[in-house]
Amino acid sequence: MFDRLKGIIKKEFYHIFRDQRTLLILFGIPIVQIVLFGFAISNEIKNVKIAVLDLSKDEHSTQITDKVLSTSYFDLDSYLTTFDEIDDGFQKGRIKAALVFPPKFGETLRKENKADVQIISDATDPNTGTQIGSYLQLQVQQYLMEQELKITSMPPPALINTEVEMRYNPELKSVYMFVPGLITIILMLVCTMMTSIAITREKETGTMEVLLASPMHASIILLGKVIPYLLLSFVNASFIIALGKFIFEVPVMGSYALLIGEIILYCLVVLALGIFVSTVAETQQLALMISLFALFLPTMLLSGFIFPIENMPLPLQIVSKIVPATYFNIIIKSIMLKGATLSFILKETLILVGIFFLLMGVSIKRFKIRLE
């Protein structure tokens, strides 16, 4: 019995290592994804081009401008002289934000102890727009506070100093979110798609018929299909974590043992999902379609990887509750970024265990020991 399992696993590895397309999906996709998400797609505020329209040109306005431009967040595009130029800058895409000082800015500030600064940001991309806006605001406020302290050496009573701390990801690096998210997605893709295709391929070529007509138990056939991909997925996950750690400096705060255990659990869940797909689909093409459109896309969009679940309409929130990736996403982020221990993620872990047994039970029941 063990020999048979070994034989079928050996054969499965032959298939994998002889098919360049399979290898490409297995190892090419993780690399491409991590490079894409890590380098190209970034929603961090860095070197944002701004324009300054200073109609006052006094001590305070120049100092605020200098302070803003001294950070790594903003770069000066140009000094403007009229309001019309702001629109022009936005439309040509030269600038993402503009800082406007009204006439007599310094004078008003001195006399009335308050003055207006206008911050205009390009909100065609709402997230970045808001972010740029609040960053600029922060800089201006900081300046004003420093000024107050200089003059009165005592904070003004009406001013509340709000200190915002970006915990777990102080620099707001998007890589922190993408690396755990990518592990979730890639394991899903590799395990589900590859196992379902590996099984349906045997149905298509007719070799499944011979396997079924042999005395081999159905569970051996399935195990033989699952184990190679479990191993490969594990290699894959380690690879992504290593890439994250050494290239993007994403830390693993929690215990590696727990992380490994949870990754294996998640792999089992998505492998079971792959087997389930193969019991529904008769052809490789159908298995691929189901994996991509019915499983991969929802995982990507609804697991909280890209969009926060709390912001989704209720029906989508419910759907996200049955996507296994949702729970794994919480688990892996908690372990990697927050250093959580098992007790903090026990609920999610148990849900994954439950999903696994449910899927496996249904799949084994559905996997036919006969044709038709």
Place this chain on the structure above:
Amino acid sequence: MAVIEVKNLRKSYGEVKALKGISFDVKQNEIFGLIGPDGAGKSTLIRILNSLILSDEGHVSVMGKDPNKQYQYIRNHIGYMPGRFSLYEDLSVKENLEFFATIFGTTIKKSYNLIKDIYQQIEPFNDRKAGALSGGMKQKLALCSALIHYPKVLFLDEPTTGVDPVSRKEFWQIIKGLHQHNITIIVSTPYMDEADLCDRVALMNDGEILRIDTPQNVASSLGKTLYALETNEGNYKLIKALREYPYMDSVFPFGEKLHYTDQRENDISSELNSYLKDKGFSKISIERIASNTEDVFIRLMNNQKQ
């Protein structure tokens, strides 16, 4: 002793009746042929016997076991070669064989005595991928794989379809050679001329068995005198002319000649000759010949339709 017993077996796929109540048995050590075109029900029958498909109705026993229930025993003791040679094309000849050996819990070495004669023909290509083999070699590899565990009963589903005549000939020699190893063989084929190579055959069409007998008895059971006709003209004109002949019973092309039966019992060669002469044919050759399986099959099919 009957290795396989089938009584009143029925199987439908929705509306389509694939098997319409068939009965037969196969004796120990026999080469039993299922002869018939696509859609006759041959593959369905084989798959019911080897436990891959459940039957709807009727009694089936293979080596004394019921394939619907005791499939584990049956799967341990049969060899099966499906219609498409089920090989892993990205695995080499040797890897394929080793894989099939492991899933049956055996090794190439243990079975070498049985497969030796066949394996030796493909052994020089041990490291070649199965996908790069010729049709005839794939067929031999598939057969080796099906024999690797010393099965008692061997099911071959259309093993010679689409294979060239040379490979077909070699393959049948191999099948004959398996006799000495005490293996009962059930083989299906759409080629009528292969009937003669079996010990007994069942002619199948449209889910029914038209006749079961030895090939010799089947071939001689036409019940009509058969004539082979040839003239100077093409066969198309000759067919047309014969269809107009009032005593014509049946006429159809067969190889270079036409096969013809008459409604009358006595020798009608000379009468037919003068009829054709009147129609303008020359070099008329009319010959009484022995019927073969295909002649009988055509007649039985026509009866079945009526």
Place this chain on the structure above:
Amino acid sequence: MDSEKIIETTKLTKAFGDFKAVNEISFDVKKGEIFGFLGANGAGKSTAMKMLTGLLSPTSGEATVAGFDVFTQQEKIKKNIGYMSQKFSLYDDLSLLENIKFFGGIYGLSKEQLNERGNTMIERLGLSDVRNKLLKEVPLGWKQKIAFSVATLHQPKIVFLDEPTGGVDPITRRQFWEMIYEAADNGTTVFVTTHYMDEAEYCNRISMMVDGRIAGYGSPKELKSDFNSENMDEVFVKIARGENYKLQ
């Protein structure tokens, strides 16, 4: 029989890298002839057929089909031939009538022509009852006959048939061959490949390919006497085993 040559090849060759799939084959097919094209799988049959039907450019040699050059006039060849194979023939999820309209339309038949020829065809095959039925509901035996009729709907000069009768019952096979006889009688040239050696004898002349070359060429009678064989099966086996063939 008209002795006008409708297909003529001289040293036609197709090489894939170093491998010559078709190696200097020369033969001709006369108008109205039924020409059998035989050979084992991998002997080069399909490659040769693809060149003749304008789907594949030859490497060297010469060939004309229906008077058009296979190197330069492939589009004209396609308009003048019909093609049917066991694997691809008609769409299962279209009705009989829709299939006729689709394939007739491909060959540029007008609406009137389509209606007229389609109706004649349906009547002749006795299929009026099933004209609007999806093809998958039509019995297997009928499909081949329908496919052949559709392939000749645009009245091509030559019709290429690739393994048209595989797996078909002996009666339907013979009905199919009668349709071929009839088409040939009407002047259509029929170029057919088959695995059934007895069917080879239905042809006026045949060629047999072995390893990319033509190893046997002539009428079935000639071949049988040349190889001292009783039937084509024997001829094939002798040729394939490399017995010398005396060129006429």
